Amino acid sequence: MSPAYRIPLGNVSLWLGLLVMLLACVEAYEKISDKTLTELLRPNNDFDIHNGALLSPILRTRVPGTPGSTAVLNHFADFFRTTLPKWTIEVHNSTATTPLSKGKEVPFRNFIATRDPPWASVGDVGRLTLVAHYDSKIEPEGFIGGIDSAAPCAIIMHAMRSIDAALEKKWSALKEQGLYDYLDEERGLQVIFLDGEEAFQDWTATDSLYGARALATHWDDQVYPAMSEFKGPLSSISLFVLLDLLGSKSPTVQSWYETTHWAYQSLGELEKRFKTLKQFKSASANPWFVDTDKDGHKLSPMGGIQDDHLPFLAKGVEILHLIDFASFKGFPPVWHTIDDDGEHLDLDTVEDWSMLVTAFAAEWMELEGYFDHPSAPSPRSDDESAELEALRLDRKTEL
Template sequence: MSPAYRSLSSRIVSLWLGLLLLLIRVYAYEKISNETLNALPRPNDDFDIHNGALLSPILRTRVPGTPGSTAVLNHFADFFRTTLPEWTIEVQNSTAKTPTSKGKEVPFRNFIATRDPPWASAGDVERLTLVAHYDSKIEPKGFIGGIDSAAPCAMIMHAMRSIDAALAKKWSAMKEQGLDEPLEDAHGIQVIFLDGEEAFKEWSDTDSLYGARALATHWDDQFYPAMSEFKTPLSSISLFVLLDLLGSKSPTIQSYYETTHWAYQNLAALEKRFKSLKQFKSSSTDSWFIDSGKDGHKLTPMGGIQDDHLPFLAKGVEVLHLIDYAPFKGFPSVWHTIDDDGEHLDTETVEDWGMLVTAFAAEWMELEGYFDHPATIKGRSDQDSAEAEAIRLNKKTEL
């Protein structure tokens, strides 16, 4: 067999294995019930632009390397340390010269928070990864960036707080049932708030995505122990969900990647269910997800939208890009203007996004039956939860 033929055969085998894994994942994706959707925690006043515990501290200028950036970074750290103490947090640091730094190195700090099953080592955990950038543009002076991307950061924070107790309950049930082997359903979740997405002068390959480029390179060079399930932190990302420019009324979200179109469609299905249950506050009746009815082979090409996902996509990470962009219309009208502030956010849409991201994460992590609300949990013992988890896992293996 020639080397070229062996190489072709290897690629074909890899392709078939990849398709098989995708089919297994789609098959194993367990929907959450309407009861759970109705009972998911709401953000209440957390998205209030003046006093909201999650959003208001982010609504300030936060150019990399400035006191505003440090204040927002501390807000993230304080939130996870006090509200979600079981999460592991870290800051990945890098520096780079920018077109406006006059030869000086500007610091960029990516915030990373991770929640893994307590029995699993890092190299054996596949993680859903929710991402937004937290920096703001240097111009126009005083730019806040409500949709870009203070609100997306707050949405993710709300979602993680909302599912944390259910995660703990699920993993406790798995341990009770003896299902806490290192490779048994080892799925975790991860949050990344990236620094330096915005250009300092004019968008280019070198003047943009500072934090994303640094983190993707760092994780590509960081190897887990030899016998781990995954080779690097990049390969352990099951899905990289990037939220950007979200918080304006009646958003338009396209699907850009065939391999993650099924996840996009699941998100669209959750939106439809929320609306049918009258659990959305915003008045839009049209679906936000305009490609939900399309075949994955017939998606609109990416169209040149550059964002923090690109360095990860280039290294083989699966991406779901949630960005408000309408064909023939473009980005929301406040994009990169001084009007992109808290006052121009549509609060009801922001809250609906928070609920939708919560439901998507809960469904991905298969948390049905683990939320503390009377319709599903009241009177249910840990043994009942453990037995239910054993039945669910058994069904997942029946392919």
């Protein structure tokens, strides 16, 4: 037995205080309070399909290698550089031939943004990774892809902006108090907007998932320095959360993987709490997360849904696939049709998704107590006076 370590009596209060703060910081998974749920920042007009700052620039054709794709890629870069300047951004480039390129190499560009604790080495940070593809189908001509996947990209952007200040406040407090050395693990955030998910002709193993396949292979070849906590970029992904086909009314999301069913259940619980608090704008009475009460050992088989997660899943990454699909209804009716545009998005549902992803990321990063802003307006303000609503909007503008 090791000899006992004696704490000087005069420092007992200090040590007790540090212990309380330390336990709060290293708790495995901390739920956010109802108060925080009701005060999370809302996108306001950012999802307006005509001039919303987040969504509208993505609602255009964006086939890989075209000017539309470049414009959307620049939109992502401008957003992070101006709104989230402490994030690290990079573009992963690759090329491949397609069935329509006549032997010519088509460029594919994955956008990656990362936010790690300022004191941590890159190989020591496990990241919550939020993913969506930003390319659009080449056919039908003029295809926009509102749910597939302009809205998911905007949802992720809103969520990261909403928690960034709280994240900075938490990390600053840990650094000032010298407590970061006592953390069980270093946690960071990562956003990936993948290019080339859609097939150019017919979906096959080689005509699909161009960006995802290239990035998974590239990261599999990368090795962090010796003595790092993680071997490389793939093993540092604590959870790969893929958002796809989100933005239609009354979504149905199933749980596909036993090892991440707990995270799926956390989202299902957040959905119930938002609805109980009357903080969802959409009117769906049915639960979105239909497998919340299921035993993780008794989930439905994958069912053949192919998406950007597959190259990462094949390399051992933990996957949470958030896609609107159910065996009894299939994909949303607008899927892969010309009607999948901004006008056919249900913007109340899009906003609710953005709040749900924000809350999930806040819980993952254990940000309870670090949000510092006035109460957000309730989404159900029909009975409020115009004067009070204007006052609330003014207060949010000041943020």
